[in-house]
Amino acid sequence: MTDIVETQVTESAAVAAAAALPSVDALTAGPAERPSPVLVSAFAAAVVADLGGAGGRIGLLVAPGLVAALADTPLGELDLTAVVQPALDAAAEQLGRSAQGARIVELGAIDLEMGETYIASVIADSAPVAALLVSDTAAAPAPAPSASDAPFVGTAPTSTAAGLADGPRPARGIEMLHGVIMDVTVELGRTQMSVRDLLALTPGTVLELDRAAGSPADLLVNGRLIARGEVVVVDEDFGLRVTEILDDNAGA
Template sequence: MTAVTDLPAALGARLLPAATAAAEVLPAPTPLVAGEPAAGDVAGCAGFAGASVADLHLPGSPRIAVLVGADLVAALAESPMGGLDLAAATQPALDAAAAALGVGCGAAREVALDAVPADLGNAFTLVPLVGDAAPAGAFLVSDGAAAAIDAVRGSDTSAPGSPAVSTPVAARGIEMLHGVDMEVTVELGRARLTVRELLALSPGEVLELDRAAGSPADLLVNGRLIARGEVVVVDEDFGLRVTEIVDETTAG
């Protein structure tokens, strides 16, 4: 595998800070530290359990990616809120890495592990993210990103100051998901309509919902009912005053 000194100069100068930024916010069972960058290959992606990729806001939309271990994949799948999205869980890490590279990135998307090399253009650099002396994740940068960063930054290859490496408290089990964004929805009620009725809708039409006036609204997280409450107005915006937390027995 190629050592970091053989990587493109501009990328080499920014790679470790970017990987460190990703490591600081990537959910993991233990705090992560960026390891030694090396040329990536299919074998380097083996042993991980999931992957997310995002396009950098650079000409040609080169890509970066993060690989995660089985601990995070299992925690997302077994969350009390239902199966959570790996792309959403890794978006902050990709955003942080892109910012450290001096650019932005698009929305993360989950990809199959064996598709990662092709998705990155089959030429990429891999930085292991190590926790408890074992790789718990990885940060990947396509060689297309290296060329694009060099083109945008010009010949400036000076390395930025080394960022302070934080030492967050180890997060285990569900605690590692504390920073994961989830979609929260308030539902007033539901109605069933035929296609004909849907096509016949017009402005001013009133739909009758399956809930009586004054009944509590449902609070759903990623589509799962977790609470009920009263709709209120807060600074001219709607809000929900929670009146009941729903457990699994009553949710059904």
């Protein structure tokens, strides 16, 4: 009976995690069950997070496709833990708990990192994208607050059923990357010169670039081409009016 309850709880948590994972297509959570020895071999990375309250731990195995996508974006490599944290948060809330910060662990050490027996649910579209791991302690029903935990008269009650920690929750997920400073460059064109010609440069020298007059300038972020536009003057400064956003293939 215990396993039945734990698998049902894990499946509900996996559904919540699937809704929070980045994906073009809708993700579905498969049946929850004790993991087979070959489960880990289908994935490329592992992330775990401790749970507040009654304890326990949850984990997420991530497929090679998602790992590769995060490693090669127009904005450079994205932090795996930041991207999957919302999925762990959603799963933890479904369990009636709160997730602490995610951390990457070695795939081969996932059993040791989970710390106890656990249940897994594979999350997929047409192929596996991730697998949610829930330890037996985490899958057990969250304990009801004792009388000593009840709030005093006149204070606002706290919600443990929603898995909320005391105070506001910190910003997590992709929003953690919003403050990252990126080098943005506008390039009018390029040319090649010999060392002799470079040493012969003097004020007034005109360099011919590989771009025709009137052609759009390139917008590069950390050296990667992501857009094109036309150079404009804003007050007394140059600016770029973006006219085209490039997809991954065009910017490669």
